[in-house]
Amino acid sequence: MSIGLLALLDDVAGIAKVAAASLDDVAGQAAKAGVKAAGAVIDDAAVTPRYVDGFAAERELPIVWKIALGSLRNKLLILLPVALALSAFMPGLITPLLMLGGAYLCYEGAEKIYGALFPHEAHAHEDATGSVNPTAASLEEAKVAGAIKTDFILSAEIMTIALSAIPQGSFWMEAAVLALVGTGITIAVYGGVALIVKADDAGLYLARNGVGPLTRGFGRFLVKAMPRFMTLLGIAGTAAMIWVGGGILLHGLESFGLGGAAHALEHWAQVAASALPSASAFVEWAVFAFGSGIAGLLVGALLIPVAGYVVGPLLARFGR
Numbered sequence: 466m467s468i469g470l471l472a473l474l475d476d477v478a479g480i481a482k483v484a485a486a487s488l489d490d491v492a493g494q495a496a497k498a499g500v501k502a503a504g505a506v507i508d509d510a511a512v513t514p515r516y517v518d519g520f521a522a523e524r525e526l527p528i529v530w531k532i533a534l535g536s537l538r539n540k541l542l543i544l545l546p547v548a549l550a551l552s553a554f555m556p557g558l559i560t561p562l563l564m565l566g567g568a569y570l571c572y573e574g575a576e577k578i579y580g581a582l583f584p585h586e587a588h589a590h591e592d593a594t595g596s597v598n599p600t601a602a603s604l605e606e607a608k609v610a611g612a613i614k615t616d617f618i619l620s621a622e623i624m625t626i627a628l629s630a631i632p633q634g635s636f637w638m639e640a641a642v643l644a645l646v647g648t649g650i651t652i653a654v655y656g657g658v659a660l661i662v663k664a665d666d667a668g669l670y671l672a673r674n675g676v677g678p679l680t681r682g683f684g685r686f687l688v689k690a691m692p693r694f695m696t697l698l699g700i701a702g703t704a705a706m707i708w709v710g711g712g713i714l715l716h717g718l719e720s721f722g723l724g725g726a727a728h729a730l731e732h733w734a735q736v737a738a739s740a741l742p743s744a745s746a747f748v749e750w751a752v753f754a755f756g757s758g759i760a761g762l763l764v765g766a767l768l769i770p771v772a773g774y775v776v777g778p779l780l781a782r783f784g785r
Contacts, residue, residue, distance in 0.1 A: 525662045528609060531657035535613035536620060540647030544617075544624045549640060552628060560720050563625060566618040567713030568764060572772060573615065574706035575765025615706070622651060622713065661698070665691035707756045711761025730756040 467606045551559050628639070668687025675681040715727040730753055738749035 505772070510621055524605065526659060528657050529606060529662060531609045532612045532616065533651060534608065536616045536651050536655065537619045537648070539613065539620045539650060540624060541644060544621055545640065545643050545647060548624050548628050548643065549568075549636065552639075553636070559625060559715050563621060563713050564717035566621055567710040567717065567761075568768065570615070570618050570706040570710030571765035572710075572768040573701050573759040573765075575762055575769060576712065576772075577703045577706075578762075579766075579769060619709070620647070622709065623647075661695075663693075685718065704758060707761040707765060708758035711757035711764065712754070712757070714764060715760055716755060 548559075551562075568759065578693065624643060624647060627643055665688055668684045670686060671684025672681050673684070675684050715730065719727045720726060734749040734752035737752045738745035741748045
């Protein structure tokens with residue numbers, strides 16, 4: 466009896482070791498995949514704070530929480546199973562779907578710029594696409610829905626990049642790694658966003674209740690700086706949507722044998738990087754991002770009339 470118990474305990478210990486090794490493997494692969502998707506993560510963090518701009522301070526964290534929950538649903542309940550299914554059965558559909566999402570990002574970013582430069586024409590475009598001026602009661606839900614919709618595209622890119630970084634293995638290993646990457650990235654992005662949007666409130670508290678002139682001075686600095694920072698972050702978020710969308714389209718065309726633009730841009734980026742070897746990695750990224758942004762802006766500008774004169778009337782017809 467004691468021998469059998471010892472054998473059972475030995476088996477349990479062996480299973481625990483295997484499980485621990487598997488968990489360690491999952492964590493290691495998730496970390497590598499998350500690092501590879503870091504560019505898209507930064508874009509996601511830059512885009513999100515503009516959706517809470519203009520709301521009362523007490524509504525900022527609830528809005529961020531709603532968007533974070535929507536992001537988790539996007540990643541774990543929709544994108545994770547879809548990514549695994551497409552990878553297993555229809556891998557050829559992944560790139561076209563990503564390109565469709567990239568085109569949407571280009572359109573949304575270009576529309577923001579169009580609205581800032583030509584506000585009267587932008588209102589006419591909103592009427593053509595079926596947009597309405599939301600009431601105070603519906604504005605928050607509209608903002609949250611828009612943020613979750615944009616997050617879906619960025620999350621799709623993050624999950625696809627992560628999937629491509631995972632070594633070929635079992636279905637459950639890939640699922641566990643993707644789930645860990647999706648959850649970890651969501652916590653990191655929206656935790657950071659929550660800190661950003663509440664920094665001015667923290668500054669106000671320090672300015673009023675800080676110990677010593679240095680602390681109170683720092684609080685006043687935060688209160689004055691955060692509105693400007695949020696404006697810059699909103700601009701960065703719009704730019705991020707355009708260059709991420711343009712980059713997705715360029716890489717997608719490359720996979721279909723139409724890589725002339727992407728190859729030329731990569732060549733220019735490498736030439737610029739060789740001219741500044743001390744910052745070669747940053748220069749190469751910046752040049753490629755700038756070129757992707759130009760491509761994304763052109764595509765987005767072309768899609769604005771398409772949305773106004775084709776997509777909008779179709780949506781209105783189906784709506785009626």
